[in-house]
Amino acid sequence: MSDAPLLVLEGVSKIYRRGLLDRTPAFRLDVDCRLEAPGIVGVMGPNGAGKTTLFEMIAGSNVPSQGRVMVAGRDIQRVRYSERDRLAIHYHQSYQVRRFSRTRPSFLMEPAGSAYPVVHLFDEPQFNTQDGYIGFMLDFFRRLKAERRLVFVCLHPTAPLHLELLREICERYLFVGGGRVRPFDDFGGIVSDADVRAYLGALAP
Numbered sequence: 748m749s750d751a752p753l754l755v756l757e758g759v760s761k762i763y764r765r766g767l768l769d770r771t772p773a774f775r776l777d778v779d780c781r782l783e784a785p786g787i788v789g790v791m792g793p794n795g796a797g798k799t800t801l802f803e804m805i806a807g808s809n810v811p812s813q814g815r816v817m818v819a820g821r822d823i824q825r826v827r828y829s830e831r832d833r834l835a836i837h838y839h840q841s842y843q844v845r846r847f848s849r850t851r852p853s854f855l856m857e858p859a860g861s862a863y864p865v866v867h868l869f870d871e872p873q874f875n876t877q878d879g880y881i882g883f884m885l886d887f888f889r890r891l892k893a894e895r896r897l898v899f900v901c902l903h904p905t906a907p908l909h910l911e912l913l914r915e916i917c918e919r920y921l922f923v924g925g926g927r928v929r930p931f932d933d934f935g936g937i938v939s940d941a942d943v944r945a946y947l948g949a950l951a952p
Contacts, residue, residue, distance in 0.1 A: 751820030752783040753897045754805065754835075754866055756928075759814035761800055776800055778928035780921070785892050789913040790901035791937070792923030793946055798901050799839070801923060802868040805899075806837035819865045821857065830859035835866035866897045874912065885916050904950055910938075922946075 756778045763774040776797035782788065792798050803809030804816055807823035808831075816823045818834040826834060869888075874881050891898050900917060902909045913920070913934065920931040922943050931937035938944065944951040 751817070752781055753785065753819060754780070754782045755817040756780040756805070757815050757817065759804060759811045759816060761797070761804060761809065762812040775926050776923070776928070777926060780928060780930060782897055782919075785895040785897055786919060787888050787892055787898045787900065787917045789917035789920045789934075789937075790899055790923065791904065791913070791920070791943065791946070794903065796923045797926075797928075798923045799870055801921075801928060802837050802870050802899065802901065805866060806835045806868060807831040808837065819861060821860060825857050826859050827853040827856040829853060832864060833859040833861045834864060835868065836864040837868040837870060838872070839870045864896065866899070867891055868899045868901070870901050871903060872900070874908075881912070885912070888916055904947060907950060910947075910950060910952065 759778045761774075761776045762772050765771050765773045774797070778801065790798055790801075800809060804811050805818070805823070807816070807826065807828075810824060821834060823831060823834060872884065874884065888898050888900065899921075900913065902913060904910050904913075917934070920934065920937040922929045922931065922937060922940065924942055924946065929940075931940070938947070938952055
């Protein structure tokens with residue numbers, strides 16, 4: 748594996764405009780983020796704030812309007828389509844891997860330089876509360892970290908259990924809201940933020 752930072756989002760913006768004639772931005776997400784070491788990162792934010800868009804840009808299935816996403820030292824948009832999941836893999840809800848359209852011939856692109864995903868993106872995974880499934884998944888996330896992977900766990904908390912899971916498993920956090928992505932160093936920091944508390948409502952500790 749490369750000695751480069753595991754993930755860098757450098758001046759990244761995603762802008763969706765209202766139409767061909769009306770170029771007014773209907774949605775914008777801005778993010779500058781650098782995560783050098785393996786770990787487990789919790790992600791929260793309102794519906795429609797851009798959490799899935801963020802994951803898609805990291806995995807290379809959504810092209811940033813500006814900036815670049817570097818995974819283990821590789822610009823994900825320059826990597827061959829069939830090899831991007833060797834750098835970053837996006838599991839959406841029930842662990843379905845997201846697909847994307849191809850816009851350039853793969854022979855013009857770079858190899859991934861990795862045989863196994865460096866970044867794992869779990870987008871609102873469904874935690875079954877029966878038969879020890881939660882414990883199995885938490886152990887899986889920890890094992891990925893021990894293998895020097897970077898793991899993102901995105902949850903939209905609807906019950907205290909979800910916050911407890913994030914508190915237990917994650918070391919760092921991102922909050923997606925208001926058109927930007929903000930980092931937090933610990934659980935206490937993110938749940939103390941006024942915007943996050945407004946988002947959590949009655950669930951705020």
